[in-house]
Amino acid sequence: MFKEVFKQLKSKKNPPNLCGFGLKPPETWNVYEIIEKPGLIFVKNPFTSLGQRYWICRCMTDYTKKPQKSNLDSIIENDDEFNNIFESDLLQKLRWITLGYHHNWDTKIYDDKNKDVFPSDLSEMCEYVADMLNFDNFKSEAAIINYYHMDSTLSGHTDHSEHNLNAPLFSFSFGQTAVFMVGGLTKDDEPLAIFLNSGDIVIMTNETRLCYHAVPCILKTTNETWNCIDDEEEAAANKEEANEEEFDQIQRNSNIDLINKCKNATFFKPFHKYLQTSRININIRQVY
Template sequence: MREMFNYYKSKDADLSQVKDLTVSHPAEGIICQSIAALSRNLSSTIVEEEVMKYGLKAYKDWNVTAIADRPGLYILHNIFTPESHLEWVYKAINIYCRPPNFTNINQSGSMEEDKNFNIKKLRWATLGFDYDWTAKVYPETPRAPLPDEFVYVGEKITEALGLLKLESDTSIVNYYPLNTRLSPHVDRSERDYSYPLVSLSFGQSAIYVSGGASANDEPIPIMLHSGDVLVMAGSQRLVFHGVPRILKTQNFQVENDSSSFTVAEKKALLQYINDHRVNVTLRRTAP
């Protein structure tokens, strides 16, 4: 795991072996198909008619990739409408990272400390149960409920995959400038591992390295793009994973002049999303 992580964090790394999971690789047990073909939970009526909220595309437009030797790992491809990518990032840099939520630059969630807010230094925000990064534990009670969109998206995705419905109560939002990374780790602080972990990607792309239960297990490098969702469930819930590199692959624009963003908001948003990746992870902490 560490060897592959270190290789891909180099700007000189050959990216030809990073998996594009938007297509199937049958010889490797990698199958990309429509969510309707994979899921037994979705009737044809639901697939065709259900209207989604918070930027989710209709189920009929969802494609998902599963890997035979990694049961429980799912990658859903670009399941958010194009305009919603900007809306999610706007909330990430204007709402999710502001009081009363905790961040790496405001670890009390206070309005007083927020006066020194500097978006260039922003790396993470916690919502719901506030993760203790030193002790690596969650408190017994949440500070505040999650935004409705977090709960809704987590439920819709896990239901579609036929997994235990994720009633998320906790989120860690990670903010990645182009030159940053996330070291290999296992998300084991949640109290009940039977709930899936859902990870949303917005902004620039990432090389994601997915390993096994041991740091010595053979990993696989995966490319994640804006609008993609990665789900870890079952035996994949407790595997090592990391993000060795962020890649600038998209140039976002506000296409609709009637958007709700002001001129100043539009400028700040485009400046941010074109040089950063935002990763929203949805979790269940309470038993």
């Protein structure tokens, strides 16, 4: 599996907006299939530090705003409060956000009448990762962003609400480390536990797509990879800023202003403070 994926990545050309996705060149990715769980794919942090910061900021400021839905809907009546969650005490109460097709937690059903436009940058990033891993024609249609704290857990469950259960499920982790537990098609099967560090990606495919999985605990990370911005990354970001016309595709599909702000330690300081006790997990799936 590893050699085949390596050849697949090596043969691909980087898209013009790869830096906008916050990803390292795909030929440098470390991709594994878990032997004990065939169909469970693990990609060890293919993001740059600046890329991690970009997606962290998007999850904490932009994706929390309306029309997205969250666990705070029942306690907030004024939309203006949603637009300022990051600057209020509400951030510590935030547990989940839904994008695109909004998952109905009561009926477990996706409805065409209950959806909004899926963020284009997040869609393109995920679909690029899917393409690099040879999951052709994947379409980002729904996402659940989970916000964990050090005492948070996620009980064992399966993701079976989507109409297309053959499509892979992509999971992106940022911040503190999670213990991710994957079992079988029933709760009687012995589970496997793996660490998910900041920047890591898990893709559940084939049989594992319907396996029970959970997060029993969050652990303090020993490597804050979102804080390792080096000269090469900064130079690449400056190149984007200096060549806006040349990188018009990037400018359309990603937030150049936010990318440049993320280089600034003072700007990122409140985000870093939040990450000291939190983990952000983006789950993206194709509904139809």
